[in-house]
Amino acid sequence: MAECCNCGKTFFIGGQSIDGYRYCSATCSRLHPVIVTAESLPAATVQQFVEKWRHGDCPVCKRQNGPVDVHAEHRVISLIFVTQWHTRRHISCRRCGWNKQLEAIIYSTLLGWWGLPWGFVITPIQIVRNAVGLARRDTVAATEHFEKAVRRQLAAHQLQSARSAPQA
Structure with missing residues (x-):
């Protein structure tokens, strides 16, 4: 695995x-x-951008509703003998993350149960995972997932700049 x-x-x-x-x-x-x-990438540079982006505007709603971080939503959909589940991570403020988790609970509640046997097993798990996410408070520091996302954004920008720079 x-x-x-x-x-x-x-x-x-x-x-x-x-x-x-x-x-x-x-x-x-x-x-x-x-x-x-x-x-x-140097840790100091990454940490500087993590703090800047964490306390900036939410990329989803464009408001300054609090610290921006990575929020996960867990969904499941089933149809008779096929069940599919996944987790999506979003960079957003807590309010937008909360809305996505609430949507995922409704989605999974309506569409997750219809598969045998996994729909009955996975659906409550995904609903509980979302409920735990809803109850979780904002952390003081950025999460590991947020730092990883910032690192990758900086790296992508650095590679793009290197490609567009004139060759000597």
Whole structure:
């Protein structure tokens, strides 16, 4: 069992390996240069941008509703013998994250139960995960997921700048 170095998805078969990094798909493996560059960024620079972005405007609602961070929503959908579940992470203020988690609870409650046997097993799990997210308070410091997202944004910007710079 492997975990994708880009999206964090767990996969059993397939995937792609580049320089010791494992990716679940070709789409994720295309971000290999960004991931490698992100790991080499100086911690002080990253921390400076983490604090700046954390206390800036929410990228979803554009308001300054509090600290911006990564919020997860967990969904499940089922149809007879097929059940699919996933987690999506969003960079937003607490209010926007709370709205996404509430939407995920409603979505999973309406569409998660209709599969045998996994719909009955996974649906309550995903609903509880969202409920725990709703009850969680904002952390004083940025989460690891937020720092990782900031690192990758900075690395992507750095690589883009290097590509657009005139070649000598």
